[in-house]
Amino acid sequence: METKKKDIRALTKEQLRDFFVAHGDKAFRGNQVYEWLWQKSAHSFEGMTNLSKATREMLEANFVINHIRVDQMQRSSDGTIKNAVRLHDGLVVESVLIPTSSRTTACVSSQVGCSLDCRFCATARLKRMRNLNPDEIYDQVVAIDNESRLYFDRPLSNIVFMGMGEPLMNYNNVLKAIEKITSPEGLAMSPKRITVSTSGVPKMIRKMADDGVKFKLAVSLHSAIDEIRTTIMPFNATFTLADLREALQYWYDKTKSRITYEYVVWKGINDTQKDVDALVRFCRFAPSKVNLIEYNPIDDGEFLQAPDSAIDRYVDTLERNGITVTVRRSRGKDIDAACGQLANKQ
Numbered sequence: 001m002e003t004k005k006k007d008i009r010a011l012t013k014e015q016l017r018d019f020f021v022a023h024g025d026k027a028f029r030g031n032q033v034y035e036w037l038w039q040k041s042a043h044s045f046e047g048m049t050n051l052s053k054a055t056r057e058m059l060e061a062n063f064v065i066n067h068i069r070v071d072q073m074q075r076s077s078d079g080t081i082k083n084a085v086r087l088h089d090g091l092v093v094e095s096v097l098i099p100t101s102s103r104t105t106a107c108v109s110s111q112v113g114c115s116l117d118c119r120f121c122a123t124a125r126l127k128r129m130r131n132l133n134p135d136e137i138y139d140q141v142v143a144i145d146n147e148s149r150l151y152f153d154r155p156l157s158n159i160v161f162m163g164m165g166e167p168l169m170n171y172n173n174v175l176k177a178i179e180k181i182t183s184p185e186g187l188a189m190s191p192k193r194i195t196v197s198t199s200g201v202p203k204m205i206r207k208m209a210d211d212g213v214k215f216k217l218a219v220s221l222h223s224a225i226d227e228i229r230t231t232i233m234p235f236n237a238t239f240t241l242a243d244l245r246e247a248l249q250y251w252y253d254k255t256k257s258r259i260t261y262e263y264v265v266w267k268g269i270n271d272t273q274k275d276v277d278a279l280v281r282f283c284r285f286a287p288s289k290v291n292l293i294e295y296n297p298i299d300d301g302e303f304l305q306a307p308d309s310a311i312d313r314y315v316d317t318l319e320r321n322g323i324t325v326t327v328r329r330s331r332g333k334d335i336d337a338a339c340g341q342l343a344n345k346q
């Protein structure tokens with residue numbers, strides 16, 4: 001009878017060390033394997049050249065190394081790169097490399113599909129198929145780091161969890177992936193260069209604050225008026241703005257880390273002075289910054305980017321009230337790599 005082999009990368013370093021001790025070897029062997037798996041991104045046991053043949057065969061008999069594969073890489077005219085990433089079970093997620101003159105940012109996925117129902121987002125139409133494992137998130141970052149070195153001659157500098165999925169609905173795995181990314185045994189990146197973007201799950205925002213995480217938080221707000229937010233992000237009926245604000249207040253009190261709000265201004269939806277004033281009031285309770293992001297159409301024209309005059313109104317009012325605001329242009333639109341466009345078109 002064939003027993004199902006375990007994914008070796010689901011094991012912690014301690015568990016690997018224990019495994020070797022249980023098999024009559026030295027615990028130190030676990031460190032060596034761990035290094036192969038996480039620092040050297042080994043794809044096979046055979047390639048672990050400082051282990052004896054017998055040890056490699058023993059690992060082979062007990063484990064598999066599940067690895068992602070970049071199936072397709074597309075490059076945009078603006079330098080943005082999109083990877084279609086195939087997982088060990090055949091499902092596909094996407095991740096994006098966004099280069100600017102001063103940094104390269106990886107935009108990674110946390111779930112296959114998404115369980116939320118934001119009406120303006122292409123990923124929402126896929127439904128949630130499964131959560132990504134920590135190693136699957138980590139591998140996307142490694143793949144992009146390699147591409148950054150290859151095409152732009154510099155390592156990856158920042159990571160945003162703004163790809164497919166809601167990171168706080170897969171919190172434990174996202175946290176484990178970030179631990180690997182920031183650990184000296186992984187990529188040794190500073191958590192200050194990592195941003196987790198959420199549509200706003202109050203309970204999980206509190207948990208993050210309690211866990212004392214060091215990465216940054218971004219919230220996809222899009223409206224500070226409940227009726228409007230519920231129309232475009234229906235889960236807002238359950239996680240209301242009042243709950244969200246309380247959770248964010250808690251986050252700020254505990255972490256003293258500024259909150260970024262992501263916000264798209266749509267024609268006829270949230271483009272009036274009343275909408276701007278509500279946003280200003282929402283921003284008051286803690287130091288925050290607003291990123292006005294450009295809308296990336298996903299098809300039927302139900303949502304339309306508001307004209308520049310509406311954006312100017314937001315910028316003027318926010319600035320007058322002392323709130324930092326940036327207007328961000330989209331990148332990678334020609335290859336469907338921009339925010340909200342990730343939906344496995346191939």
Ligand code: SAH
Pocket residue numbers: 118120121122161162163164165166167197198199200218219220262263264293294295296297298339340341
């Ligand atoms: N679920 C997380 C992260 C993924 S979405 C979140 O909601 O934050 C990443 C960002 O893209 C969010 O701010 C989201 O609101 C925004 N977004 C989604 N669809 C978009 C679209 N069509 N155009 C522009 N931004 C979009």
